[in-house]
Amino acid sequence: MSTRAYGAESDTSGVAPLEIERRDLRPDDVRIEIDYCGICHTDLHFVHNDWGMTDYPVVPGHEIIGRVTAVGEDVKQFAVGDRVGVGCLVDSCRKCHACEEGLEQYCTGGNVLTYNGQDLHDGSKTYGGYSEAIVVSDRFVVQVPDALDPAAAAPLLCAGITTYSPLKHFGVGEGHRVGVIGMGGLGHMGVKLARALGAEVTLFTRSSDKAAEGKRQGAHQVIVSTDDEQMAAAVGHFDFLLDTVPVAHDLNPYIATLKHDGIHILVGMPEPIDPPLDAGPLIFGRRALAGSLIGGLPETQECLDFCAEHGIECDIEMLDIKNINEAYERMQRGDVRYRFVIDMKSLKEG
Ligand SMILES: NC(=O)c1ccc[n+]([C@@H]2O[C@H](COP(=O)([O-])OP(=O)(O)OC[C@H]3O[C@@H](n4cnc5c(N)ncnc54)[C@H](OP(=O)(O)O)[C@@H]3O)[C@@H](O)[C@H]2O)c1
Ligand SMILES: [Zn+2]
Ligand SMILES: [Zn+2]
Structure with missing residues (x-):
């Protein structure tokens, strides 16, 4: 499905509107309409190709909060309407010792990053959360507790x-x-x-x-x-x-x-x-x-539950996606208190 997104075409292009394709649902897939996406400094590293591994175009974003709009036939733990989150990973080998322990971030068989990764089934490129929707295997989706404000919860998925x-x-x-x-x-x-x-x-x-x-x-x-x-x-x-x-x-x-x-x-x-x-x-x-690298899926759920229980939220500055390049400049200068979160309404309505 053609999907509106924001991404970078090169290390000097800045971040601008583009169209990406989201796959049809596989049996274990969850389709999520994205409401909020945090901006992590890693997004800047990828857009600027700081680590020499960016495959353009890149659509960043791995602090994703949204609502389930469709599920594949095998999905049991998520239903349409659920408030859910997606972090830095969308797949892994699921067989190595790390995956068996729920430490998918240390997968030795090759995990798949939410963006700038390669899908293990059809080889397509992964695109992140600066977009109106995403399709992710259910193992890589977490439930967002009701007690958390959804926008302020977005950065929990990475930060x-x-x-x-x-x-x-x-x-x-x-x-x-x-x-x-x-x-x-x-x-x-x-x-x-x-x-x-x-x-x-x-x-x-x-x-x-x-x-x-x-x-x-x-x-x-x-x-x-x-x-x-x-x-x-x-x-x-x-x-x-x-x-x-x-x-x-x-x-x-x-x-x-x-x-x-x-x-x-x-x-x-x-x-x-x-x-x-x-x-x-x-x-x-x-x-x-x-x-230490991010966290596995069980621990990510534990982190969200811990934050709900202790009333912990991120301090965020809500961002209209059209102002994203200015937000990147501010982040580069350390001028952010303390996380930008894109209100995805600004993409859908813009
Ligand atoms: N290990 C992982 O799994 C993982 C996951 C996510 C992100 N990261 C990485 O973690 C880093 C931080 O990400 P972030 O999103 O928190 O970034 P951020 O919001 O930009 O914050 C970084 C902070 O570091 C300090 N800082 C910035 N430049 C500095 C410099 N030149 N010298 C000393 N201190 C400096 C500043 O704090 P003060 O003003 O207080 O000094 C700044 O606010 C990034 O490199 C990101 O890629 C790693
Ligand atoms: Zn991050
Ligand atoms: Zn693995």
Whole structure:
């Protein structure tokens, strides 16, 4: 079915209207009319081809909230009218150890990204949520609890689960001191979630004007990372760091703020570490550097349910899709409080 969307034709084209094809329903498919889609920094990386892997045209968007408008004959857990979400993945091999554990993000047989991926059945390209509708296999769809505002829930599908998953995996809870580095879409969710899990939370930000806001988000304290005195005062303090910075940056001053056995978890840039990491503080304090990728489908559902239970929502700025290029520029400058969410009415009515 021909479907209206917004996407980029090249790394210099910006994001503009285009038409894409959505497939007819397979037996396990759910057709979703999209109401809201969050803008993740990963969308910018793909549109700008920062990682050299963009296959144009690209239709970004993997923080998708909508309503089910049709289901295939084998679909049992979703019905027309259900409020549902789709995140970063739309398929995986379903057979490897990771898939069997519900960790589809670490699928070794090859998972399929919501956009810039390739369908495992017909080889067609996947297009993301900057569009009026999407068709997805039911295993990769989650239910959105009624208690969540649907627009503010959209970023949970990436920013939420990407911060929830490592906090849960590493057992963050009461008695732990957690530092969240960078307060954008991921960072502000990291602050809220670590707080809800019972940790003592510190926000590291370059932006001193975000200090009051960081505390409002749930941080017990804020460290302005460009202030050497504040950084020096935090040496040896943290059990965990959750690093959401989207570009290569110096990790050494952060590693120094970990206690012995502390873990620095990267979720931001998948790039070489630059400047080089000093191995000494890892060895002399048995500290560890770790990474984490989004979350699997069961844990994504758990994240949405956790947020509903604890009254956690993303702070969003609603966006008319026609203003998307300006929103990208603002996001590039770090000027977003704290997630843009596209109101898809603006696509349907525009
Ligand atoms: N691992 C995963 O599965 C996963 C999933 C989603 C996204 N990501 C990646 O995570 C990164 C963050 O995504 P996001 O959507 O949260 O981005 P975002 O909303 O743009 O926020 C990033 C924040 O990092 C800080 N920052 C930006 N540029 C910086 C710089 N040059 N030096 C130091 N700090 C800087 C800023 O916070 P302050 O102003 O507070 O310093 C900014 O608000 C992106 O690279 C994205 O691709 C990874
Ligand atoms: Zn994302
Ligand atoms: Zn697999």
